[in-house]
Amino acid sequence: MGNLSVVGLQWGDEGKGKLVDYLAGQFKAVARFNGGSNAGHTVVIGDKKHTFHLVPSGALKGKELLIGAGVALDPVVLREELALLPERVREHLLIDGRCSLVTPYDKELDVILERMRGSSAIGTTQRGIGPAYAMRALRLALRASDLSNGVDSTAISRYYARMGIDSSGVGAWVEESKRVVTGLEGDVCLRVLEIGEKGDSVLFEASQGTLLDILHGSYPFVTSTHTIVSYIPAGLGIPPSEAGEPLGVMKCYTTRVGGGPFPTEINDSNSEKIRSVGNEYGATTGRPRRVGWIDLVALKYAIKLNGVKNVAVSKLDVLSEVKDFRVCVAYRHLGSETRDFQRLLGHLHEVEPVYESPFTMYGAEYATRLPAQAEKLVDYIESALGVRVSLVSHGDERSRTIEL
Numbered sequence: 001m002g003n004l005s006v007v008g009l010q011w012g013d014e015g016k017g018k019l020v021d022y023l024a025g026q027f028k029a030v031a032r033f034n035g036g037s038n039a040g041h042t043v044v045i046g047d048k049k050h051t052f053h054l055v056p057s058g059a060l061k062g063k064e065l066l067i068g069a070g071v072a073l074d075p076v077v078l079r080e081e082l083a084l085l086p087e088r089v090r091e092h093l094l095i096d097g098r099c100s101l102v103t104p105y106d107k108e109l110d111v112i113l114e115r116m117r118g119s120s121a122i123g124t125t126q127r128g129i130g131p132a133y134a135m136r137a138l139r140l141a142l143r144a145s146d147l148s149n150g151v152d153s154t155a156i157s158r159y160y161a162r163m164g165i166d167s168s169g170v171g172a173w174v175e176e177s178k179r180v181v182t183g184l185e186g187d188v189c190l191r192v193l194e195i196g197e198k199g200d201s202v203l204f205e206a207s208q209g210t211l212l213d214i215l216h217g218s219y220p221f222v223t224s225t226h227t228i229v230s231y232i233p234a235g236l237g238i239p240p241s242e243a244g245e246p247l248g249v250m251k252c253y254t255t256r257v258g259g260g261p262f263p264t265e266i267n268d269s270n271s272e273k274i275r276s277v278g279n280e281y282g283a284t285t286g287r288p289r290r291v292g293w294i295d296l297v298a299l300k301y302a303i304k305l306n307g308v309k310n311v312a313v314s315k316l317d318v319l320s321e322v323k324d325f326r327v328c329v330a331y332r333h334l335g336s337e338t339r340d341f342q343r344l345l346g347h348l349h350e351v352e353p354v355y356e357s358p359f360t361m362y363g364a365e366y367a368t369r370l371p372a373q374a375e376k377l378v379d380y381i382e383s384a385l386g387v388r389v390s391l392v393s394h395g396d397e398r399s400r401t402i403e404l
């Protein structure tokens, strides 16, 4: 079997963490290639819930865990996360030396910049990810390898000081970061290729969702990195031919945390029900997620952008408790109907969704086989989006997964 990637087709929180954990058994390693501790990947085993921000979701399957160069690494968050996991997880972890580090000052900058945006605030997770990637682009970032190479912390301190941020504690932060990263740093590019040469494969775990991609998402209401499969080669330093097949993940409704346009957003008893049954609260910030119906217009774009042929649909159990069910099949903009998301990317706040209510998922009960209502949904999604639905998830636990 070749490499595989798991990519979000909406605005994040599609259920990628659970699926990565479910699929990891077949792979030698799980690799992160984008984002940072803004991500929140939830994995439920038995009655225990694990939330990963930086550690790849294969951690509980005893897999090799790779953090590629494209990740913005916060050593303090990593330390806290490792402390909650079995000791062997640390032994399985390899961090690319080219990872940019997130400093406490990046978090302060995130807060300051967000405040300056006023009413057009993005709603960042305030994890310092945007400023860390900005420092990388400015070529001022510290990288993981700098920690073992004896970094001069006064140099970076000067830049933050010029931005009005008190970074006098940088020396202590560098020492702490060294303790976390020492012994874990190496070359993730080479490791991914080596695994392939030995006939094994790697599962790539994307963070966030396609519509939060910094170039191809709903800019400026996006994250500060790429979230699409095209970034796998760059974020890891491997040839595109090694990026593997993508598996797109979508929920059977839509959520979004933070600001920005959301054409199918609802604010009624349905959204309240979905939020409470689906536990739609940010895994990183605890914020209530905004809730809406499935958006086929946006999904088609995400599928095209990622070249997805196989899709996993998650959270079907949630709709068993919701009487209504709607699907957005087109947008109305300036008096006419369109299905062209790409053309309307800059006008999403002006569009009105056109809905169909093909059936309801209310009362569907899940066992080892799909109930008739869910079969209808699968057929509907397959014909509307031109993909194959190969997995369905109907609950947080591993066992609540049906392969089709």
Ligand code: IMP
Binding pocket: 011, 012, 013, 038, 039, 040, 122, 123, 124, 125, 126, 127, 128, 129, 130, 207, 208, 209, 212, 221, 222, 223, 224, 257, 258, 259
């Ligand atoms: P940032 O990535 O923290 O700068 O946040 C930018 C936008 O992306 C905000 O709207 C966040 O809510 C959103 N965001 C960042 N990470 C995630 C995630 O893992 N899931 C869902 N939304 C996210």
Ligand code: MG
Binding pocket: 012, 013, 014, 039, 040, 041, 042, 283
């Ligand atoms: Mg999440």
